[in-house]
Amino acid sequence: MTDTSETPDGPGDPGSVRDxxxxxxxxxxxxxLTEFAAVEQLSRGEAICLILREYLRAKGYLKGAPAA
Incomplete structure (x- = not known):
């Protein structure tokens, strides 16, 4: 499954997704991801960001306080 629903289009290239x-x-x-987003009442994009943020913070790649 390729998820392109929340990928921004390139400048001057509406409606298409760059490779x-x-x-x-x-x-x-x-x-x-769909189930997590539904339970947490987030969009898929928000869910992806939350998961990545927490993973990167746990691994030491992202510094700073957790987002509220």
Whole structure:
């Protein structure tokens, strides 16, 4: 499953997604993401950002206080 629904379009290129911005999300992860977003009442994009932020912070790649 390729998720391009929340990927911004390139400048001057409305309606299309550049290859470097598109990525494949395996079906099991996409289902888990959808369920997580629904339970947490977040958009898929917000859910992805939250998951990445917490993971990167836990691994030491992101500094600073957690977002509220």
């Amino acid at each position: 470097e911005e598109a990525f494949h999300i395996p079906d099991d992860l996409a289902q888990g």
